[in-house]
Amino acid sequence: MFIDAKDVTKVTFVLFCSALLVSVGCSSRKGVVEKYTKEGETAATTQRATDAEGYYLSAVERSKSLDSATQAEALYNLGRFYRQQARFAEAARALEQSGSLARNTPQTTDGAHARRDLELARCYAAMNRWQEGAVALRRSASGWGALSAEEGKDARALSAVYFERLQQLGLDSAGLPQ
Known part of the structure; x- marks a missing residue:
């Protein structure tokens, strides 16, 4: 089977579009993690601890499909929240997991x-x-x-x-x- 230049261009274009969609998807997922973190901070400052915990947990869950640095940051934010709520055992667990991920992340x-x-x-x-x-x-x-x-x-x-x-x-x- 013979592939001409037009086919190569089409394949290249399709691969480029696929890569672009994947990168946009990753960016938007990271944006969602950031949004949940921000909502958690807002809820925590307005004394809505249950809402804040939900937002922080959602950020952690969504960060699992992203890079280690984002996951480490989401766990760190959850740990800080738990410490502020005097839930020290839960805070320590989240911070330990965050530290483990962060130590293996060169950009930290x-x-x-x-x-x-x-x-x-x-x-x-x-x-x-x-x-x-x-x-x-x-x-x-x-x-x-x-x-x-x-x-x-x-x-x-x-x-x-x-x-x-x-x-x-x-x-x-x-x-x-x-």
Whole structure:
């Protein structure tokens, strides 16, 4: 069978259109994840916790068909929401999953890693799991330079609380960031 230049052009055009549709679909799905996240933030600030949780869970569910970075971000937002609602065990699970994905995602910034680990350390402190929190706190230290001045101040205060509590419990406080 002979294929002429017209057929090659048609095939190329069809492949181009298919690729374009796939990329537009991915972009719009990512937009949906962002929309659900934004709706979750709005609901959380207006004291509609049930609605907010639904939006955050929808963002996580929709992010599963996208890239790891988007999924890590959706899980991070869900974890932060749970921590703000004092649902620390659920927050820790979401943040642990988020961290696992983010550590394998090259585009995740040092600041994002630090914020995620600091949130996790706060959850562990609230659950009286100081040793596990200290691991997250130590891991966060490499990204402290990328934090804002206010975030850095909060991170140092959290580290001081950890240092004091670990000392009281007779546990290893070596290597905690200052």
